[in-house]
Amino acid sequence: MKYNVSEIESKWQKKWDDAGVFCAKDGDPRKKFYALVEFPYPSGAGMHVGHIKAYSGLEVISRKRRMQGYNVLFPIGFDAYGLPTENYAIKTGIHPRQVTDKNIEKFSSQLRRVGFSFDWNRVIDTTQEDYYKWTQYIFLKLFENGLAFRDTALVNYCPTCKVVLSNEDSQGGKCDICHSDVIQKSKDVWYLRITEYADKLLQGLDTVDYLPNVTQQQVNWIGKSTGAFVNFTVAGTEETLRIYTTRCDTLFGVTFMVIAPEHPLIDQMADRINNMDAVLAYRAECAKKTEFERTQLVKDKTGVCLDGLRAVNPVNGKEIPIFIADYVMMGYGTGAIMAVPAHDERDWAFAKKFGVDIVEVIKGGNIEEGAYAGDGEMVNSDFLNGYTNKKDSIARMLEYLKEKGIGEMGVQYKMKDWAFNRQRYWGEPIPIVHCPKCGMVPVPYEQLPLRLPNVTEFAPGEGGESPLAKIEEFVNCECPKCGGKARRETDTMPQWAGSSWYFLRYIDPNNDSCIADPEKLKYWLPVDWYNGGMEHVTRHMIYSRFWHHFLYDIGEVPTAEPYAKRTAQGLILGPDGEKMSKSKGNVVDPNEVVDVYGADVLRTYILFMGDYGSAAPWSENGVKGCKRFLERFADAYDLISGKPMSAKLESAIHKTVKKVSEDLEEMKFNTAIAAMMGLLNDIYAEGNITKDAYNMLVRLLCPIAPHLCEELWETMGGKGFCALAPWPEYDEAKTIDAEIELPVQINGKVRGKITVAADAAKEDILAAAKANAGVAAAIEGKTLIKEILVPGKLISLVVK
RNA sequence: GCCGGUGUGUCGGAAUGGCAGACGAGGUGGACUCAAAAUCCUCUGAUGGCAACAUCGUGUGGGUUCAAGUCCCACCACCGGCACCA
Numbered sequence: 001m002k003y004n005v006s007e008i009e010s011k012w013q014k015k016w017d018d019a020g021v022f023c024a025k026d027g028d029p030r031k032k033f034y035a036l037v038e039f040p041y042p043s044g045a046g047m048h049v050g051h052i053k054a055y056s057g058l059e060v061i062s063r064k065r066r067m068q069g070y071n072v073l074f075p076i077g078f079d080a081y082g083l084p085t086e087n088y089a090i091k092t093g094i095h096p097r098q099v100t101d102k103n104i105e106k107f108s109s110q111l112r113r114v115g116f117s118f119d120w121n122r123v124i125d126t127t128q129e130d131y132y133k134w135t136q137y138i139f140l141k142l143f144e145n146g147l148a149f150r151d152t153a154l155v156n157y158c159p160t161c162k163v164v165l166s167n168e169d170s171q172g173g174k175c176d177i178c179h180s181d182v183i184q185k186s187k188d189v190w191y192l193r194i195t196e197y198a199d200k201l202l203q204g205l206d207t208v209d210y211l212p213n214v215t216q217q218q219v220n221w222i223g224k225s226t227g228a229f230v231n232f233t234v235a236g237t238e239e240t241l242r243i244y245t246t247r248c249d250t251l252f253g254v255t256f257m258v259i260a261p262e263h264p265l266i267d268q269m270a271d272r273i274n275n276m277d278a279v280l281a282y283r284a285e286c287a288k289k290t291e292f293e294r295t296q297l298v299k300d301k302t303g304v305c306l307d308g309l310r311a312v313n314p315v316n317g318k319e320i321p322i323f324i325a326d327y328v329m330m331g332y333g334t335g336a337i338m339a340v341p342a343h344d345e346r347d348w349a350f351a352k353k354f355g356v357d358i359v360e361v362i363k364g365g366n367i368e369e370g371a372y373a374g375d376g377e378m379v380n381s382d383f384l385n386g387y388t389n390k391k392d393s394i395a396r397m398l399e400y401l402k403e404k405g406i407g408e409m410g411v412q413y414k415m416k417d418w419a420f421n422r423q424r425y426w427g428e429p430i431p432i433v434h435c436p437k438c439g440m441v442p443v444p445y446e447q448l449p450l451r452l453p454n455v456t457e458f459a460p461g462e463g464g465e466s467p468l469a470k471i472e473e474f475v476n477c478e479c480p481k482c483g484g485k486a487r488r489e490t491d492t493m494p495q496w497a498g499s500s501w502y503f504l505r506y507i508d509p510n511n512d513s514c515i516a517d518p519e520k521l522k523y524w525l526p527v528d529w530y531n532g533g534m535e536h537v538t539r540h541m542i543y544s545r546f547w548h549h550f551l552y553d554i555g556e557v558p559t560a561e562p563y564a565k566r567t568a569q570g571l572i573l574g575p576d577g578e579k580m581s582k583s584k585g586n587v588v589d590p591n592e593v594v595d596v597y598g599a600d601v602l603r604t605y606i607l608f609m610g611d612y613g614s615a616a617p618w619s620e621n622g623v624k625g626c627k628r629f630l631e632r633f634a635d636a637y638d639l640i641s642g643k644p645m646s647a648k649l650e651s652a653i654h655k656t657v658k659k660v661s662e663d664l665e666e667m668k669f670n671t672a673i674a675a676m677m678g679l680l681n682d683i684y685a686e687g688n689i690t691k692d693a694y695n696m697l698v699r700l701l702c703p704i705a706p707h708l709c710e711e712l713w714e715t716m717g718g719k720g721f722c723a724l725a726p727w728p729e730y731d732e733a734k735t736i737d738a739e740i741e742l743p744v745q746i747n748g749k750v751r752g753k754i755t756v757a758a759d760a761a762k763e764d765i766l767a768a769a770k771a772n773a774g775v776a777a778a779i780e781g782k783t784l785i786k787e788i789l790v791p792g793k794l795i796s797l798v799v800k
Numbered sequence: 801g802c803c804g805g806u807g808u809g810u811c812g813g814a815a816u817g818g819c820a821g822a823c824g825a826g827g828u829g830g831a832c833u834c835a836a837a838a839u840c841c842u843c844u845g846a847u848g849g850c851a852a853c854a855u856c857g858u859g860u861g862g863g864u865u866c867a868a869g870u871c872c873c874a875c876c877a878c879c880g881g882c883a884c885c886a
Contacts (some may be wrong), residue, residue, distance in 0.1 A: 098806085209864060212804080212805095213804060213805070213880080213881080216803070216804060216881075216882095217804090217881055218882090219803090219882095220802095220803070220804095220881055220882045220883095220885085221881085221882075223882075223883095225885070225886085227886080243886080244885095246885090246886065247886085258886090301884085325884095326884085327884040327886090328884080328885095328886075329837070329884080329885070329886090331885095331886075332885050332886075333886060336886095337886045338886085339886090340886095344886075345801085345884085346884050346886080350884095351882090398883085405854055412808095412885075412886090414882080414883090414885060471822095523850085529855080534880080534881090535802055537881090538881085539804050548874095578871065599835095609812065609824090609826070610812055610813060611813075614813095615805090615879095616812060616813085617811090617812075619811080619812065619824095619825065621811095621824090621825050621826070622811095622812070622824065622825060624825085625823090625824045625825060626824080628839095629823095629824085630826095669825085670813075670824095671811090671813095671814065671815095671822085671823080673811090673823080673824090674814075674822065674823035674824075675822090675823080676823095677822095677823055677824070678822070678823060681823090694806090743818085743819045744820085745819085745866075745867070747866075747867095748866065748867050749883090786866060787866095788818095788867085790818060790867095794818050794819070794867090795817095796818080796866050796867060797866080798866050798867095
């Protein structure tokens with residue numbers, strides 16, 4: 001049967017839409033299934049084949065679930081605040097609102113053309129007032145609970161985009177948006193205290209089913225380390241110098257201390273430091289370096305000794321020198337370390353360069369040649385001497401520190417608090433008022449949303465202030481608390497704010513009185529399966545888990561974790577095997593593929609091109625192969641006859657239903673499609689298929705090529721939509737062949753093949769094997785040592 | 801440096817310890833055609849052989865096993881994450 005591909009595709013898209021086939025029903029008694037894909041940023045460039053791949057995985061699973069009788073929520077929306085739209089506005093003068101609306105319209109029509117089974121009644125747009133009202137609401141809750149605060153600190157700043165960036169947004173020392181080098185700048189900024197949730201985010205990972213590398217990346221990013229805080233004193237003063245260490249058992253090997261160039265001790269003790277000029281010069285030198293440079297210059301250690309200051313080692317009372325050096329960071333631990341050159345590479349290199357003593361406290365290495373970081377017997381360590389196990393010696397030292405009141409166990413995280421404001425226009429206004437009398441005052445809840453005012457100038461100010469700062473009517477306001485004159489916060493939230501809770505809004509997108517109805521949240525949460533890109537694992541995924549844990553703690557949501565399961569798709573590379581980019585000219589436009597081949601072919605190819613989780617290059621010929629497959633599949637309709645099929649083909653059909661059903665669950669779409677292709681070859685070889693069997697196959701292929709399957713379903717007289725027809729069931733008994741072919745190995749090499757009944761007795765099989773001509777020749781005149789029969793697999797004979 | 805992953809034809813890629821290379825692409829030869837495209841059929845890991853067949857073959861070197869792409873040990877290469885993190 002021949003079909004005009006594009007004709008049937010728009011026809012079925014309209015019918016699905018009209019009938020509301022993909023609308024989720026709140027509170028339905030059927031089992032629920034919430035499938036979530038990362039909603040797109042509606043860029044001007046339009047859809048990318050990567051979007052199609054990202055959505056196709058759960059698209060297939062969602063369609064399968066509907067056929068299995070689930071009440072499926074598979075929503076889509078737009079994460080529309082962000083810099084690209086704003087930069088476009090600065091360049092063209094067109095308002096971001098207009099640009100956003102246009103892009104959303106474009107994306108929507110492109111997504112519909114692919115036939116995704118999204119519930120279009122629940123579309124959200126993070127830039128709409130009725131959405132960002134609740135983003136602001138959550139911010140106020142965070143503020144109320146002390147998790148949103150302002151602080152002056154060194155921040156990552158992108159001089160090109162003129163914005164402060166979070167740690168997550170400046171990975172590798174590069175701005176996430178424009179890729180220029182990020183510099184460190186002291187600025188008064190908003191933070192969200194995500195570090196408060198570090199442990200919950202870590203522990204929560206044990207309760208969810210994430211891809212192992214997703215979990216691993218989050219664990220790395222959170223970077224928990226367990227150690228001890230130890231208080232050293234500055235000789236001749238009451239001043240303590242607190243350090244963090246993971247090896248407090250090496251305290252007797254401490255021969256000097258190092259503090260970060262920014263450490264406050266320097267200013268506190270300025271009058272005691274004799275070489276303050278050199279110290280300040282060094283500090284200025286360090287300030288010039290970007291954090292990236294500072295963390296890259298690993299080889300050569302630099303630093304300055306604080307002349308006039310000495311520290312006292314609390315375990316042995318020895319006086320030791322204090323240095324400042326940029327290999328110690330103010331942002332980790334306490335900004336100060338105890339240096340154990342014998343057992344730490346960096347300390348060793350520093351000690352060698354500055355001629356400081358090296359004292360061995362763990363036997364096993366040669367401390368003249370390098371630091372020894374391995375295990376060994378403790379020496380020169382008073383009460384720790386003789387310990388050989390790191391765990392025991394640390395435990396003993398912790399006990400001692402506690403007893404003497406000079407230190408205690410402590411935990412550190414690499415993750416830092418989330419720098420949460422942007423000096424930009426196109427974002428959610430931060431609902432805070434600065435009152436000269438009352439300080440920072442939250443905008444009352446009933447005044448939300450705090451609307452983003454209309455402006456005509458989108459560029460940030462030269463001083464790095466938001467364009468909102470120029471809007472007098474916006475800035476000048478009354479203090480909600482005292483009624484006096486006050487000024488509004490003019491910074492906006494970062495692009496990650498709206499996406500940190502969007503999956504909650506899908507559940508109840510039009511609710512005007514709360515984030516979402518608690519009953520509905522209870523019904524739909526958690527998200528059963530979330531698929532997205534690996535690039536979001538240490539940003540969006542961490543942020544949204546943090547918000548969700550917080551919302552759980554204040555009773556707004558019924559689960560601690562938002563996502564029960566997380567998978568990730570691999571990239572689609574250009575035909576040249578390189579990452580797609582405009583500059584390389586290797587970008588494939590999904591619209592053109594739909595124009596030429598149709599949506600079903602595009603979907604099938606994207607799922608067939610390789611392992612779903614791995615990167616794979618685009619191949620136009622591969623697309624054609626999938627086109628052939630779908631055409632041949634449709635043509636096979638003409639092979640339907642009243643004649644029964646061979647037992648072999650019938651068995652192959654049941655095996656395929658089984659394999660496809662299983663493979664789809666594991667996102668092994670490529671092998672599922674391959675199995676159907678193989679079966680189709682078998683059907684053509686036989687030249688015959690029954691109507692019932694073909695009907696089963698139409699349903700089996702439906703999640704992948706839904707338009708074609710609806711058309712075939714209709715042609716066959718199927719009731720309703722194929723998309724809601726029952727998922728095909730296989731008969732386990734029919735997946736078992738009556739006769740099987742077994743290879744016979746002699747000393748590990750295949751020498752013959754025999755065909756036996758599947759239920760044949762062991763003796764009969766072995767007899768048949770030995771009777772095989774090839775086998776008989778190979779064992780002629782030799783002694784049989786061993787016979788192995790692996791049922792259903794092979795026969796292995798060992799001869800001498 | 802630490803942690804994780806991967807390594808298989810010409811290419812994308814398949815293989816609960818059990819016939820390596822499923823499926824697709826590409827190539828080969830043929831059919832149809834004036835011709836091309838499309839479609840259909842044949843062959844397609846390497847080497848030797850007219851052939852049946854034999855030998856070799858999953859990054860390298862060892863090992864376990866009747867049997868190893870798969871398990872173990874050592875190494876090499878590439879990819880990803882973290883990183884002067886104390």
